[in-house]
Amino acid sequence: MxxxxxxxxxxxxxxxxxxxxxxxxxxxxxxxxxxxxxxxxxxxxxxxxxxxxxxxxxxxxxxxxxxxxxxxxxxxxxxxxxxxxxxxxxxxxxxxxxxxxxxxxxxxxxxxxxxxxxxxxxxxxxxxxxxxxxxxxxxxxxxxxxxTSSQSNPISQVSFNPQDNTQICVTGNGVFKLFRYAEGSLKQSSFQKLEGQNILCHAWVSEERVIAGTETAKLLVFESGDLRWEMSVEPKPASQEAER
Structure with missing residues (x-):
């Protein structure tokens, strides 16, 4: 059978x-x-x-x-x-x-x-x-x-520069780092201290610019690895909207 x-x-x-x-x-x-x-x-x-x-x-x-x-x-x-x-x-x-x-x-x-x-x-x-x-x-x-990180700073996302196989972005809890592959090794080319900023996701919007979203509803824009500006996108409470 x-x-x-x-x-x-x-x-x-x-x-x-x-x-x-x-x-x-x-x-x-x-x-x-x-x-x-x-x-x-x-x-x-x-x-x-x-x-x-x-x-x-x-x-x-x-x-x-x-x-x-x-x-x-x-x-x-x-x-x-x-x-x-x-x-x-x-x-x-x-x-x-x-x-x-x-x-x-x-x-x-x-x-x-x-x-x-x-x-x-x-x-x-x-x-x-x-x-x-x-x-x-x-x-x-x-x-x-x-x-790329320590036990207290977990990583949430990694990505390649869409125009460059050798450049990599790594983000996580308090972490924004850029690495470049050269001569058989990865070398860190940028590091930002972002205490209290838990980055959940990021996206390349140009060859030099990365936009990242945080746990507290902020958008962070990095250019050539440096933080250029940030903006809160958290919706306003309904009471504030009613007053407008």
Whole structure:
């Protein structure tokens, strides 16, 4: 008697707590985590395709899609933290590479990003070491590593300058740092002391300018690594609006 194997046809709901957990693959298809899978969901035709998580995964932590929309990176927690890169142009989203911390004891990668040309991948490992990894991911080659923070200042996001594969922005609780890759190492080119400013997200708006959002509803604008201005975007209380 042959064994009966259950297969997924539909999964409903999105997994919370995953960094960068929903984005467009194309104009009709979105990708998001649900359970221990990533779903490719066509919003017009209502079909789903599954990208299954690793068998021994303890849960997904972060996603990243390459600028050319061909590759998907999935970070998972396990006995050792790992990142799996999938080729989205293949019918079944073929697994291309698996990246780990190698000899470094990395339990999780909290956030990651592809370079503008999709050839490189950066990923931020968690506590206690907070090590940033810079890979040529197709060769599974670590180009450089760098400790970016301390246990009391967690990192929330890393990104590449959209015009430069060698420049990286790292933000977090009291942290805004720029790094540049040169001669086989990452060198810090800018550091701002931001006590009491918990940066939750950032975006490059030009080759030199980054805008960041904080936990207290402030927007911070950095140019060439220096803080130029800040603005509060917290909505006014209803009583104040009524008086106007």
């Amino acid at each position: 042959s064994a009966i194997v259950a297969q997924s046809h539909h999964i409903f709901g999105i997994r919370a707590g995953v960094t960068n957990n929903v984005f467009y693959f194309d104009e009709q298809t979105i990708i998001f985590p649900s359970g221990n899978n990533c779903l490719r969901y066509n919003i017009d035709q209502k079909w789903q395709k599954f990208i299954q998580g690793s068998e021994k995964s303890h849960g997904m932590l972060a996603l990243a899609i390459s600028p050319n929309r061909r590759y998907l990176a999935v970070s998972e927690r396990g006995e050792k933290g790992s990142i799996t890169v999938y080729d989205l142009q293949q019918e079944q989203s073929k697994k291309r590479k698996v990246l780990t911390g190698g000899e470094l004891p990395v339990q999780e990668f909290l956030c990651m990003a592809f370079s503008p040309d999709s050839k490189y991948l950066i990923a931020q490992a968690g506590a206690p070491d907070w090590t940033l990894f810079y890979w040529v991911w197709e060769k599974q080659k670590v180009m450089a590593t760098m400790k």
